[in-house]
Amino acid sequence: MTSLPRGAWQDVARATGLLSPTGTSTADVASTIFAEMSALAAATGAINLGQGFPDVDGPGYVKAAAIAAIEGDHNQYPPGPGIPELRRAVTDHQARHYGLDVDPDTEVLVTTGATEALAATVLALAGPGDEVITLEPFYDSYAAVIALAGATHVPVALAPTDAGFRLDVEALRAAASDRTRLILLNTPHNPTGTVLTRAELEAVAVVAREHDALVVTDEVYEHLTFDGAVHVPVATLPGMAERTLTISSSGKTFSLTGWKIGWVHGPAALVTAVRTVKQFLTYVSGAPFQPAIARALADDETPRRLAASLAARRDLLCAGLEAAGFDVVVPRGTYFVVADGARVIERVAGLPDGADGAELCRRLPALAGVAAIPLTAFCREGSPTHAALRTSVRFTFVKREDVLREAAARLGALGS
DSSP states (O other): OTTSOHHHHHHHHHHHTSBOTTSOBOSSOHHHHHHHHHHHHHHHTOEEOSSOOOSSOOOHHHHHHHHHHHHTTOOSOOOTTOOHHHHHHHHHHHHHHHOOOOOTTTSEEEEEHHHHHHHHHHHHHOOTTOEEEEEESOOHHHHHHHHHHTOEEEEEEEEEETTEEEEOHHHHHHHOOTTEEEEEEESSOTTTOOOOOHHHHHHHHHHHHHTTOEEEEEOTTTTOBOTTOOOOOGGGSTTTGGGEEEEEESTTTTTOGGGOEEEEEOOHHHHHHHHHHHTTTTSSOOTTHHHHHHHHTTOOHHHHHHHHHHHHHHHHHHHHHHHHTOEEEOOSBSSEEEEEOHHHHHHSTTOOTTOOHHHHHHHHHHHHSEEOEEGGGGSOTTSHHHHHTTTEEEEEOOSOHHHHHHHHHHHHHHHO
């Protein structure tokens, strides 16, 4: 960070909450609440349902393939675009699941996780004077990289409804302009667990075409959907393959989040632009993990089993939250569930008047032995969405069933 010009550092810091709009530091910030809640969990012995990573590793055969690659001396720089086997595995996966025809040699780039793919894409394709639309709530890195690019972040609400969080299509249309360069989507969506419908995505496609905008779609939870929800890649919609960059990774699908093997695919000219930036970020990474993930991508059964298991664990946690007095929005994808804690806040002694989800999360480790994240950590401070979700909390259910049962039992004390 110290190598950034002061103005750029401040833009990123404000976008992520490290600085207030006046430039002063603040404790109540989105970017530090994750570390704060994890520290509270460690200090109190609370079950940490704030951080979304599995507590069980992925398939043994994939780990064995990585070990074999290390022992086979695949430990030096891999090719800049990624090893050919992995790029072919990505294109085979996209053809098999979605009918997409992608050239592995010119239209695929392997990255250090989806986060680097997102950063390189925004830095390559947007800059000062451009606007980047995202959904709100949004994954925290989106705001940071938009600020790094010098572009303007334009959030559009996912509005809570009786049918879960849904895209406010009229708000999207109103937010788009001739300055809209990118529409950055995340579906299935972190933090709300929403899976955007084909109709919602078609509305996004119309707006993109009307304003000659590119669509960047973060699909890392693509296989983790429940209750018959269907993930629809934007690139499969008519006329959208030529203006869409699709990003995904192996971490969520195969429970290997620390390996950081991701990819982006799309039109060759756009992928070349992204690679131009990516080479000055990590350059390359994950040499022995790339052949292991190439093998994993041929495995369709492991993701199906994981999705079924996650659906059961989701139900277990949702039942515990409801018993504790939370109003739960049942997710149809991802690792996460959003629960409104307004009724719980009313019952908790010692909370100040007007207490919000952040205050509740600070008290939960001591009150119930469970840690979570306030949903406002994923919103722009002062936005209508931030206000609407001020008492909502995000919990993860990507933990072992016995851990979730214990968490549900602990939360039950709040309902008594």
